[in-house]
Amino acid sequence: MPEEQDITPPAKGAKTSVSYSDAGVDISAGDRAKQRIKMLARKTFNKNVLSEIGGFGGLFSLDIDKYPDPVLVSSTDGVGTKLKVAFELGIHHTVGADLVNHCVNDIAVQGATPLFFLDYLATGRLDEGSETVETVVRGLSEACRANGCALIGGETAQMPGFYKDGEYDLAGTIVGAVTRSQLITGDAIEAGDVLLGIPSNGLHTNGYSLARKLLFETAGYGPEQYVNELRDKTGGALMRTHRSYLGIIKKLTAHGPANAEHPDGLVRGIAHITGGGITENLPRILPKGLDAQVELTSWEVPPLFTHLQELGHVTHEEMFRTFNMGIGLIAVIPGDQVKKVKAILNRANEKHCIIGRIVSRGTRKVVYT
Numbered sequence: 153m154p155e156e157q158d159i160t161p162p163a164k165g166a167k168t169s170v171s172y173s174d175a176g177v178d179i180s181a182g183d184r185a186k187q188r189i190k191m192l193a194r195k196t197f198n199k200n201v202l203s204e205i206g207g208f209g210g211l212f213s214l215d216i217d218k219y220p221d222p223v224l225v226s227s228t229d230g231v232g233t234k235l236k237v238a239f240e241l242g243i244h245h246t247v248g249a250d251l252v253n254h255c256v257n258d259i260a261v262q263g264a265t266p267l268f269f270l271d272y273l274a275t276g277r278l279d280e281g282s283e284t285v286e287t288v289v290r291g292l293s294e295a296c297r298a299n300g301c302a303l304i305g306g307e308t309a310q311m312p313g314f315y316k317d318g319e320y321d322l323a324g325t326i327v328g329a330v331t332r333s334q335l336i337t338g339d340a341i342e343a344g345d346v347l348l349g350i351p352s353n354g355l356h357t358n359g360y361s362l363a364r365k366l367l368f369e370t371a372g373y374g375p376e377q378y379v380n381e382l383r384d385k386t387g388g389a390l391m392r393t394h395r396s397y398l399g400i401i402k403k404l405t406a407h408g409p410a411n412a413e414h415p416d417g418l419v420r421g422i423a424h425i426t427g428g429g430i431t432e433n434l435p436r437i438l439p440k441g442l443d444a445q446v447e448l449t450s451w452e453v454p455p456l457f458t459h460l461q462e463l464g465h466v467t468h469e470e471m472f473r474t475f476n477m478g479i480g481l482i483a484v485i486p487g488d489q490v491k492k493v494k495a496i497l498n499r500a501n502e503k504h505c506i507i508g509r510i511v512s513r514g515t516r517k518v519v520y521t
Contacts, residue, residue: 176312210304225264248291264328266301338421338437352480354392
């Protein structure tokens with residue numbers, strides 16, 4: 153017999169019930185997406201992770217034997233308007249690495265090893281069948297694994313009416329640890345120390361609002377257009393992944409920071425060149441009474457930056473406080489350790505160049521020569 157159906161008409165005057173789904177938030181679709189995300193996050197777990205994805209907070213056990221006098225180091229950042237290029241091209245698998253690597257570098261320059269990561273991904277709605285969110289999180293998961301940290305939690309938010317269909321925002325927080333005596337603070341930097349630059353892989357995750365304006369509005373390029381001056385398609389040049397410098401930083405800091413406590417140390421300070429460029433990031437590690445003298449002819453600026461400058465007639469000052477100009481990391485090295493450092497970098501097949509030195513002028517600024 154066919155199932156009986158309740159055909160009782162609604163009571164006279166009854167009003168139609170409105171659900172969260174009617175407001176644009178599909179709880180069921182969100183739950184299904186989160187189940188797929190859980191599997192990606194679990195791939196990053198290690199023995200120190202004590203919780204599952206979905207709890208009120210992520211639990212992580214710090215290894216006190218490894219960090220006998222631990223200092224926790226944290227950083228939060230986002231991908232910024234690089235996401236606009238990702239939306240245009242439909243490329244979502246690399247932005248997770250952009251975010252994780254940026255955050256990893258920010259704590260690694262202080263000597264910290266990444267422990268765990270939490271992400272925040274907000275979108276207008278989670279469409280059934282759409283793989284965008286899963287693709288983004290897969291990129292986060294792969295980058296966390298590559299950097300040895302666990303993706304232990306996060307937030308996936310549906311915010312109908314706040315974001316356009318197909319668009320989202322992405323941010324994250326990282327926590328790492330370092331033994332107190334291994335902290336790299338820049339306090340021991342002194343006049344005569346050498347500035348060693350390590351190349352970036354393009355814009356990384358900074359300066360995209362200006363870059364997009366110059367390339368798409370001023371020049372009128374399309375994202376798939378090949379541009380001779382860039383030696384690449386516009387979108388390809390803009391979507392190069394933000395590098396992780398963790399591996400090379402570990403090699404350079406294996407003997408601790410170069411100070412009185414670590415006479416074999418090779419590095420006195422390290423700056424991650426992000427938003428603000430060399431002009432604003434290098435002074436963050438300088439002690440009072442010192443300047444960083446940077447020689448502009450000491451490295452070849454990549455074509456992306458030179459073309460941007462030409463398109464907008466951008467001043468030298470604006471370029472160097474907006475973009476990394478091809479230098480993603482600057483290490484401050486004692487003069488008598490430069491030979492050892494160069495040998496380490498050569499063995500690692502890591503390109504590098506001496507870009508200047510520390511001088512006594514008292515302003516804690518970058519001076520370009």
